[in-house]
Amino acid sequence: MRRLLRWITLGLLALVLAGVTYVWVQANRRPSLEGYAQVPPAPAGAAIRIRYAGVATLLFDDGQTAWMTDGFFTRPSLARTAFLQIEPDPAAIEAGLRSLGVDRLAAVVPVHSHYDHAMDAPLVAMQTGALLVGSESTLNVGRGLGLPDARMRRVQPGEQLRFGRWTLTFIASSHVPLPFARAGVVETIDAPLVPPAHSLKWREGQTWAIVVEHPAGAPMLVLGSAGFIPGGLQGVQAGTVFLGVGGAGKQPPAYLSQWWDESVKRVGAKRVIPIHWDDFGEPLDKPLLAFPYLIDDLGVTMKHLTAWAARDRVELKMPLLLTPFAP
Ligand SMILES: [Zn+2]
DSSP: OHHHHHHHHHHHHHHHHHHHHHHHHHHHOOOOOTTOOBOOBOOTTOSOEEEEOSTTOEEEEOSSOEEEEOOOOOOOOHHHHHHSEEOOOHHHHHHHHHHTTOSOOSEEEOSSSSHHHHSSHHHHHHHHTOEEEEOHHHHHHHHHTTOOGGGEEEOOTTOEEEETTEEEEEEEEOOOOOTTSOTTOOOOOOSOOOSSEEGGGSOOOOEEEEEEEETTEEEEEEEOSSOOOTTTTTTOOOSEEEEEOTTGGGSOHHHHHHHHIIIIITTTOSEEEEESOBOTTSOTTSOOOBOOTTTOOHHHHHHHHHHHHHHTTOEEOBOOBSSOBOO
């Protein structure tokens, strides 16, 4: 009997050890980023220049008016994010804006209100004079950092805003399913969010599909998360789709296939630029890394996207980091 107990204990210990080892290994192994084609740099004199700064941060500039999605630069480590409180880092934000070569912005537009999209946006607004644009949840992120209401603009699904020659249309979209989220429930930030706070306090709020129009080119579509509402983009046309792919590698193939059809085929896109594939616990001043396998599998996502892009004659190109490219 005692011997049996000892074997059971040893067996359980071995299981725990195997589990811990698996988590540790998968938290450190990542898919390679090699072998994917990149967009070419913007040609001299390009009317529209776009710069990518990791996650879903994109700077759109026509030489007269610049605006950006998200403006997320703090990138606290994933271990810190999981176990401790986080807050915007003004120095990282300043450095990020400098590396994008921008000091004035018309607007900063979080694609939804999770911390990796909305946490830094109020400070970006303060440092650049931008209007913070988004759902009530996003505005509560602004209020928590003392951004006055006059510097914020709440938008509703279907609304259109103009900044210089840019027109932004805000369409309700959906977030990629998350492991611990309740299906069909969209959590919101209902009071000013004062950092430092745990990352989960930056609740989703409205997830947007943003149609970006400019007289100098075809419409573009920014999808900051790999979710979709069936038929939600009915009637939208876009030449280029910035496709948030974070978490897609853990979704079943049937989901991914419908996601492609709803996000790319439905809008008649000619080019897809995957975004939100980088490990945002790593800094921006080194080459980006893909999420570790514990969180996502970019290799799976890209295998599917590559096949469907070839089938549907859509160009699939990774964004350049910080270097301007044309849409
Ligand atoms: Zn999110």
